[in-house]
Amino acid sequence: MAIALTEQGCPSGLAPADDGGARRADPDAFVRRDPSGHDTLELMVQGAKCAGCIRKIESSLLALPGVTDARLNLSTSRLRVAWSPGALAPTTITEALARIGYGAAAFDPAAAIREVDEEGRKLLRYLAVAGFAAMNIMMFSVPVWSGDGEMGEGTRTLLHWISALIAIPAALYAAQPFFRSAWQALRARRANMDVPISLAVVLTLGISIVETLQQGEHAYFDGITMLLFFLLIGRYLDHRLREQARTAARDLLALQSVTASRIGADGHVVAISAGDIAVGDRLILAAGDRAPVDGIVVEGTSELDRSMLTGETMPQLVRVGEAIHAGVINLSQRLVVRTEARAQDSSVAELARLIEAGEQGRARFVRLAEKAASLYVPVVHSLALATFLAWTFGPSLLRLVGIEALDVGLRVALMNAVAVLIITCPCALGLAVPAVQVVATGRLFKRGVLVKSGDALERLAQVDVAVFDKTGTLTLGKPRLVSAVESDVLQAAAALARVSRHPLSRALVEAAGPGVAVKEAHEIPGEGIEAGGMRLGRRTFAAPEFEDASDGAAELWFSSGHGPPTRFAFSDTLRPDAAQTIAALRGRGIAVELISGDRPVAVEAAAREAGIEHWSAAASPSDKAARLTALRAEGKKPLMIGDGLNDAAALAAAYASASPGTALEASQAASDVVLQGAQLMPLVEAIDVAKMARARALENLRFSALYNIVAAPLAAAGLLTPLIAALAMSGSSLIVTLNALRLQLRWSRA
Amino acid sequence: MNVMIVLIPIALFMAAVGLAAFFWSLRSGQYEDLDGAAHRVLIADEDDLPS
Numbered sequence: 090m091a092i093a094l095t096e097q098g099c100p101s102g103l104a105p106a107d108d109g110g111a112r113r114a115d116p117d118a119f120v121r122r123d124p125s126g127h128d129t130l131e132l133m134v135q136g137a138k139c140a141g142c143i144r145k146i147e148s149s150l151l152a153l154p155g156v157t158d159a160r161l162n163l164s165t166s167r168l169r170v171a172w173s174p175g176a177l178a179p180t181t182i183t184e185a186l187a188r189i190g191y192g193a194a195a196f197d198p199a200a201a202i203r204e205v206d207e208e209g210r211k212l213l214r215y216l217a218v219a220g221f222a223a224m225n226i227m228m229f230s231v232p233v234w235s236g237d238g239e240m241g242e243g244t245r246t247l248l249h250w251i252s253a254l255i256a257i258p259a260a261l262y263a264a265q266p267f268f269r270s271a272w273q274a275l276r277a278r279r280a281n282m283d284v285p286i287s288l289a290v291v292l293t294l295g296i297s298i299v300e301t302l303q304q305g306e307h308a309y310f311d312g313i314t315m316l317l318f319f320l321l322i323g324r325y326l327d328h329r330l331r332e333q334a335r336t337a338a339r340d341l342l343a344l345q346s347v348t349a350s351r352i353g354a355d356g357h358v359v360a361i362s363a364g365d366i367a368v369g370d371r372l373i374l375a376a377g378d379r380a381p382v383d384g385i386v387v388e389g390t391s392e393l394d395r396s397m398l399t400g401e402t403m404p405q406l407v408r409v410g411e412a413i414h415a416g417v418i419n420l421s422q423r424l425v426v427r428t429e430a431r432a433q434d435s436s437v438a439e440l441a442r443l444i445e446a447g448e449q450g451r452a453r454f455v456r457l458a459e460k461a462a463s464l465y466v467p468v469v470h471s472l473a474l475a476t477f478l479a480w481t482f483g484p485s486l487l488r489l490v491g492i493e494a495l496d497v498g499l500r501v502a503l504m505n506a507v508a509v510l511i512i513t514c515p516c517a518l519g520l521a522v523p524a525v526q527v528v529a530t531g532r533l534f535k536r537g538v539l540v541k542s543g544d545a546l547e548r549l550a551q552v553d554v555a556v557f558d559k560t561g562t563l564t565l566g567k568p569r570l571v572s573a574v575e576s577d578v579l580q581a582a583a584a585l586a587r588v589s590r591h592p593l594s595r596a597l598v599e600a601a602g603p604g605v606a607v608k609e610a611h612e613i614p615g616e617g618i619e620a621g622g623m624r625l626g627r628r629t630f631a632a633p634e635f636e637d638a639s640d641g642a643a644e645l646w647f648s649s650g651h652g653p654p655t656r657f658a659f660s661d662t663l664r665p666d667a668a669q670t671i672a673a674l675r676g677r678g679i680a681v682e683l684i685s686g687d688r689p690v691a692v693e694a695a696a697r698e699a700g701i702e703h704w705s706a707a708a709s710p711s712d713k714a715a716r717l718t719a720l721r722a723e724g725k726k727p728l729m730i731g732d733g734l735n736d737a738a739a740l741a742a743a744y745a746s747a748s749p750g751t752a753l754e755a756s757q758a759a760s761d762v763v764l765q766g767a768q769l770m771p772l773v774e775a776i777d778v779a780k781m782a783r784a785r786a787l788e789n790l791r792f793s794a795l796y797n798i799v800a801a802p803l804a805a806a807g808l809l810t811p812l813i814a815a816l817a818m819s820g821s822s823l824i825v826t827l828n829a830l831r832l833q834l835r836w837s838r839a
Numbered sequence: 840m841n842v843m844i845v846l847i848p849i850a851l852f853m854a855a856v857g858l859a860a861f862f863w864s865l866r867s868g869q870y871e872d873l874d875g876a877a878h879r880v881l882i883a884d885e886d887d888l889p890s
Contacts, residue, residue: 140881163875213865221858228850251847 116179116195118360127157127171130179134168135192137161142191149189153177165336168193209328215263216321222259223314226252230311234812242304249301249308256310257294263317264290266324282462282519285469286320289313289510296507299500307504309511312814316511319822320519327523330530331542349373349381352425366428374424376590380417386410388425390614394418394592403643403688404591406615416734420591421614456544457783458522461790469513469801476805477506501807508804511814513797520822521789524829529782532833537765538775545761547786548745550779551726555674556717556739558731559685559695562749563667565767566732568592568643568659570600578655582647585610585618585625593645594618594625596659622650632656660694667699670769677776679728684708684716686735713739730772732756747772785832789825796821 116130123129137146143161146168150159155176161168170182179195186193229248233240264287271283290313297308349366350358350373358373363381366372371387374380392404395417404420407413413426480502487494526543533540540546557563574582583601586594588610610620617626624631624647631646632654643661648654664670671681683704685692692706708716713731717739720727729736729743732752740746740759747762749769757763764771800817803809864870 140878143875143878144882161875162872163878164872210865213870214862217858217861217865221854225851225854255851 116183118362119195120179122174123171126174128174128179129169129171130182130195132168132170132182132186132193132195134161134166134186135194137163137166137191145189146186146191149185150182153181153185156182209325209332212266212321212325212328215266216318216325218259219263219314219318219321222255222263223311223318225255226311226314230811230815245306246301246304249297249310252308252310253298253301256314257298260290260294260313260317263314263321267317267320282458282465285466285510285513286519290317292507293511296504300504307811309811309814312511312811312818315815316818319819323520323523326527327543330523330527333530333534350375366431368428368431370428372426372428374413374419374426376419376421376423378419380413380415380419380426382415382428383412383430384426384428385412386424387427389422391422391424392420392591392614394420421589421612456522457547457786457790458518461518461521461793465518469510469797472513472801472805473506473509476509477502479805480505480807505805505807505809508807508809508814509801512800512804512809512817518790518793520825521793522786524826525782525786525789525832528829528832529778533771533775533778536771536774537768538771539763539765540775541761541763545745546779546782548726549728549762549776550783552679552728552745552776554680554682554720554725554727556682556684556720556727556729556743557701558713558729558733558736558739559683559687559692560661561732561751562730562736563683563699563769564661564663564695566751567662568596569662570596570657571660572656572658574655574657578647578649580604581623581649582625582645582655582657585620585623585647586645588612589618593643593657593659597645597657617645624648624650628656661691663695663698664767664769666768666770670773671700673770673773674776677773679776682716684713684739686710686713686733710735710738714742717742728776747775781832785829789828792824792828793821 116132120128120130134146137143143163146161147159150156150168150170153172155172156170157173158171159168183193183195229252233245233248236245267283267286267290270281271287274281274284293309293313297310297313300306300308349361349363349370351361351366352358352371352373366382372381372384374391376391386407386409388409390406390408393407393413395405395414407424412429413424415430480497481499484494484496523543526546529546530540530543540549560566579597579601583598583604584607586597586601587604587606589595589612607620607623610618612618613626613630615627616630617624619626625645628635628644628646631648635646635654635656643659645657645659646654647657674681681701681703683692683696683699683701685695685704685706686708687706689706692704696702696704705712705716713736717727717729721742721744726744729740729746730748731737731740731746732749733756736748736752737756737759740748740756745762746760747764748756748760749767750763750765752760752763762772762775764775796817803813869876
């Protein structure tokens with residue numbers, strides 16, 4: 090084993106990720122001609138982790154005849170290969186990768202369009218401009234601050250003018266994201282954090298220009314550019330977080346993308362990507378293929394695995410004229426299907442309405458930062474107004490009651506009011522939440538937990554009920570042999586089972602280990618397999634004289650033609666850490682429920698094994714969604730964990746939702762969190778991290794409030810100078826960021 | 840103080856060069872694969888190997 094690892098896969102000794110034997114799409118369908126006339130293919134490579142991997146993958150592909158370019162992006166695990174047209178078959182590439190021990194899957198270009206992250210680039214550009222301006226203006230501000238008293242008025246004004254020349258264009262350019270967002274909010278008659286930010290930017294620039302024109306002392310060009318610089322860092326972090334999770338989730342789905350074999354008008358069969366399927370196409374669905382679209386069977390009889398749609402683990406028989414839905418897996422015989430809908434309109438569409446209804450409920454969720462902003466904006470703006478009024482009318486009021494006071498003039502009153510807005514500009518507030526969320530999701534990302542958005546993390550921290558789906562979520566969705574059988578009987582049965590793709594046959598083969606298959610075996614869909622007097626299949630087929638065992642377990646009967654038949658019982662295996670996960674959730678005060686579309690016997694057994702008391706079986710998709718809605722109506726905050734299309738509506742209706750990486754597209758799209766790998770425990774870690782992140786974000790918000798309580802009266806009293814403003818703003822931003830990084834520190838110690 | 844007339848433009852020019860360099864690196868895709876870049880330096884070129 091040790092030798093195999095050093096020769097194959099990652100040379101650092103880490104085995105490549107197990108893809109669970111998932112079927113791979115035919116890469117032929119995804120080859121594209123690039124502008125330079127080369128054929129290109131994008132692949133997702135599994136298990137590449139280090140420099141050795143890059144070298145091994147790139148050099149072995151470049152060694153293939155005709156390959157002109159091979160480049161692996163280690164951050165995204167994407168490999169782009171280019172070759173002269175016709176020089177090699179695309180499957181040669183995946184085979185070459187498999188030989189050196191890396192799993193690779195071709196990408197559906199439609200599902201994984203290489204979008205250049207335009208918005209991220211724009212934000213980086215704003216950030217660079219703001220940083221450039223802030224640093225250069227500092228060059229002129231430091232002499233002004235330190236040359237207090239000695240610097241002549243002319244020199245100071247000159248330095249202010251140079252600062253203004255840099256600051257005005259830079260600030261107007263770099264503040265665009267804030268202006269845009271504030272304008273949108275105001276048009277919708279709401280106030281968000283960007284409203285006070287935009288107001289402060291415009292007022293500060295205005296007042297500083299006026300001050301410079303009048304050769305005054307207080308120009309805040311340094312403060313305003315630095316403020317924008319810090320705010321843009323927060324904005325960029327927030328964007329990166331969402332972009333990273335979005336890309337990873339999309340890549341995961343692209344891996345599942347299916348190709349189809351279309352029978353052309355001339356009878357030829359061509360591989361096409363699922364997105365190219367048109368209504369009325371005739372598709373071949375071989376044993377083991379997943380149906381990409383809804384359709385009607387026009388040829389053949391077979392069994393379907395519908396567990397992704399309904400949670401039901403037992404295969405269902407289909408005949409000519411019957412409908413099949415997108416997402417089902419054909420198990421035994423070749424089928425020809427006439428398509429009834431395009432991929433994007435299939436089955437998923439009828440669930441889309443349910444999902445939409447659920448998501449409307451979630452859209453009402455108010456993010457922590459928005460909550461803070463809604464409290465903050467009115468307070469700060471009325472404080473600024475109060476400052477202005479106090480400085481304008483204050484002196485005359487004081488004179489009325491007989492106290493000697495001189496008028497300060499409109500300019501000073503305005504200056505002090507603006508100073509309040511500048512110093513309370515929510516710089517730390519803007520960083521407080523994103524900084525924490527970036528650290529938390531980055532950490533979870535490394536553990537294989539994709540958090541789709543910042544508010545998903547906030548919602549995850551508050552869940553108090555966890556509702557699990559059974560098939561494919563709590564269980565692996567694969568049956569396992571549970572009855573004890575003599576080894577020679579098992580081997581004889583497995584020899585028959587090897588010709589079939591039926592899940593029970595596969596489980597039997599898995600239990601028996603490697604061996605030979607009976608060549609002349611004949612499979613009868615819905616019944617079993619027959620060869621030379623031996624029969625393996627359902628009771629009525631292999632052992633009609635026996636009574637039903639009636640324990641509800643999935644079963645296969647085997648008769649060798651002589652002697653009594655043997656019964657093989659199967660059960661769906663729980664994920665290895667399912668019971669541990671349930672116990673861990675309970676330990677955190679989260680109640681656990683199981684809701685499944687499967688038969689009551691199977692659900693009860695799984696619930697007992699996992700240690701779940703509340704369960705319900707034979708639930709339809711709308712039953713599941715209704716249960717989640719009922720929980721929310723009770724004031725609970727339920728977390729739904731599911732993988733099938735039948736769970737998608739429930740996932741959307743839940744307060745927070747998670748799905749395993751094997752889940753269907755619609756379910757992943759409706760989930761906040763996607764777990765990669767076969768483990769459930771990362772979910773518990775995700776909840777822990779979410780709770781810590783929430784605590785840290787609240788701390789940051791409290792600190793920002795405290796800072797404002799101290800700083801705002803200073804500004805209102807007219808004691809604010811540009812130096813104090815610059816120090817206070819950068820200081821508070823730094824403290825908030827460091828506090829967020831403390832989250833990382835705690836983990837590295839643990 | 841007259842030296843400022845020369846020094847300020849020089850300082851601004853140098854900073855602008857830095858900004859331009861950053862934009863160039865952004866446009867030429869140098870931030871697309873940060874992990875890969877960190878590892879690629881470790882790959883020895885074939886010609887550097889002692890034969």
